[in-house]
Amino acid sequence: MALTNSNNSGVYRASLLHFTNDPAFHQNAHAWHEDGLLIIQDGKVVAAGDYAQLKNSLPEGLDVHDYRGKIIMPGFIDTHIHYPQTDMIASPAPGLLPWLETYTFPTERKFSDSAHAQEVASFFLDELLRCGTTTAMVYCTVHPESVEAFFTESEARNLRMVAGKVLMDRNCPEFLRDTAESGILESEQLIKKWHQRGRQLYAITPRFAPTSSEAQIQLAGELARAYPDTYLQTHVAENTDEVAWVKSLFPKARSYMDVYDHYGMLRPRAMYAHCIWLDDADRRRMAETQSAVSFCPTSNLFLGSGLFDFERADALQVPLSLATDVGGGTSFSMLQTMNEAYKVARLGGSFLPALRMFYMATLGGARSMQLEGTIGNFVAGAEADFIVLDLQATPLLARRTARTESLEELLFALALLGDDRSVAATYAAGKLVHQRHAPDASHRPVF
Ligand code: GUN
Ligand code: ZN
Numbered sequence: 001m002a003l004t005n006s007n008n009s010g011v012y013r014a015s016l017l018h019f020t021n022d023p024a025f026h027q028n029a030h031a032w033h034e035d036g037l038l039i040i041q042d043g044k045v046v047a048a049g050d051y052a053q054l055k056n057s058l059p060e061g062l063d064v065h066d067y068r069g070k071i072i073m074p075g076f077i078d079t080h081i082h083y084p085q086t087d088m089i090a091s092p093a094p095g096l097l098p099w100l101e102t103y104t105f106p107t108e109r110k111f112s113d114s115a116h117a118q119e120v121a122s123f124f125l126d127e128l129l130r131c132g133t134t135t136a137m138v139y140c141t142v143h144p145e146s147v148e149a150f151f152t153e154s155e156a157r158n159l160r161m162v163a164g165k166v167l168m169d170r171n172c173p174e175f176l177r178d179t180a181e182s183g184i185l186e187s188e189q190l191i192k193k194w195h196q197r198g199r200q201l202y203a204i205t206p207r208f209a210p211t212s213s214e215a216q217i218q219l220a221g222e223l224a225r226a227y228p229d230t231y232l233q234t235h236v237a238e239n240t241d242e243v244a245w246v247k248s249l250f251p252k253a254r255s256y257m258d259v260y261d262h263y264g265m266l267r268p269r270a271m272y273a274h275c276i277w278l279d280d281a282d283r284r285r286m287a288e289t290q291s292a293v294s295f296c297p298t299s300n301l302f303l304g305s306g307l308f309d310f311e312r313a314d315a316l317q318v319p320l321s322l323a324t325d326v327g328g329g330t331s332f333s334m335l336q337t338m339n340e341a342y343k344v345a346r347l348g349g350s351f352l353p354a355l356r357m358f359y360m361a362t363l364g365g366a367r368s369m370q371l372e373g374t375i376g377n378f379v380a381g382a383e384a385d386f387i388v389l390d391l392q393a394t395p396l397l398a399r400r401t402a403r404t405e406s407l408e409e410l411l412f413a414l415a416l417l418g419d420d421r422s423v424a425a426t427y428a429a430g431k432l433v434h435q436r437h438a439p440d441a442s443h444r445p446v447f
Pocket of ligand 1: 082096207235299328
């Protein structure tokens, strides 16, 4: 093996965790190497396994990064987030529709300005990396400039990101409107420029059914058929007022999801945020078409949208993934998102084991985006996006994790008590892109 130490190659010793299947449906779905070794060459995984077995394959004299005592796992995948809403996270409103009117639309207006968009995109990506998220499916705004800014910043960091221009031609302020034709034309230009350029991927992005005319949704469906390997993202069945609104706007549709289905928008690489107020016919269509759910617990609780039904989703084997939905969501951290996911499941009478939550935040996200083998676990040849998690990050986390008696208990404590402070380092395509520094000693209390 011609291994070298360069800025996208390296060998890392730590406890390793990754998934090869969904633990809800398969035995032996995870790999855990208590004393493990991860070997990276030119930004790709060469091998992940036990240190004792793999150490003999290393050339003499090669430096091994020693992360013993910490856990290395694949970077988190956040399947639904709005980068332009970074500056309005934690804005109060009594529900989705007033929140959109009062905060979201005025905030998104500013993204016609490329310099502003670039500044926010840069902060946003750094914040994701601080939280250990290496891939996200991202809403930009209606302005093509907002997409240019986002992909420019993502490409500069060599991240695998999916993003798209919002399509919105009615029921919104004039200053955020495109037209059915202009929106599709601009989306197509962005696809040609950015889709599959390096690690960037494009998502056709009708905001949600109420803000697109039938003509625009139809054209979005046609664009998705013309470019079948692009992504599609939208919101569905998040809030009861929104569901009633869709019923009045599309009286012939069987359900909210049926509006999208009618225009051919259910397909692999289609990501549906929320999916709270679905019925089993909708879920069956999602499973048949391999359209994915993006479950957004902090947002659903914050906006009072409702409780996602795990039991029905699992009964019909709908592809499931986990997301923050910032700025409706209240944290960039996928650990904090797991914390809230667990409680939503409990309130709905389900139980979410920690292993399932870590699966959803890694391989589950990759599968829901048809990216298994590329990201989400440590199979040979996968892109080396990984994080180093510190169980000592806070006094309480150190104390609690020292007293756990199984991997499940350890991961559960990490999910419930962890946040950005638990992420000691983040690597993208083998390169260090975030390192958490210990607090400055001069700031410690002196008494
Ligand atoms: N539905 C339509 N737009 C939005 C948005 O920006 N956030 C959320 N949570 N739901 C939406
Ligand atoms: Zn959203």
